[in-house]
Amino acid sequence: MFGAAVGLAEQYVSILAGRGVEWGLIGPRETERLWPRHVLNSLAVSGFVPDGSAVVDVGSGAGLPGIPLALARPDLKITLLEPLERRAKFLQLAVDELGLNDRVRVVRGRAEEHKGRYDVVTCRAVAPLDRLLGWTAHLFQPGGRLVALKGQSAAAEVDALDRVLARRKLSGRVASVTPHRDVEETFVVVLS
Secondary structure, three states: HHHHHHHHHHHHHHHHHHHHHHOOOHHHHHHHHHHHHHHHHHHHHHOOOOOOEEEEEOOOOOOHHHHHHHHHHHOEEEEEEOOHHHHHHHHHHHHHOOOOOOEEOOOOOOOOOOOOOOEEEEEEOOOOHHHHHHHHHHOOOOOEEEEEEOOOOOHHHHHOHHHHHHOOOOOOOEEEEOOOOOOOOOOEEOOO
């Protein structure tokens, strides 16, 4: 899944298991599940990101899904947007150590205040979809998309946004994705 970057993906997992736990970004009980639950799961968004896209990962936290996406897709330019200073510092150290500075940048800030414009907004476990859309629509509209990793309530969240999506001239769909045979099914919401 990572091609030539598999060594960098292993290095990233080591960073998460070490500094990620020490800095409180990953729970100590999660270290055994970093590959399937966090890193490989993050790649569920990959098939919904067009080639050569400019991507912003909102609320990037420990870099999920942004860093795995950057490792698997060298064609992308990715901005990791994180409001908390400690997390932004972690992200910058990880990007530096992985040698991704040429195509991944870290920005400390809140989505609703960020002035960038992107082809794709990604996120994982940030907020309910209605709030997330309110925070991010200005980052990807017009012509872009929001690609969010969600839980089993994904379809209900999209259905609840029916009127809001119509008003914004957006459509929403939910895809069930299993990015790897060792990974549980996950749900990807695409608003475009």
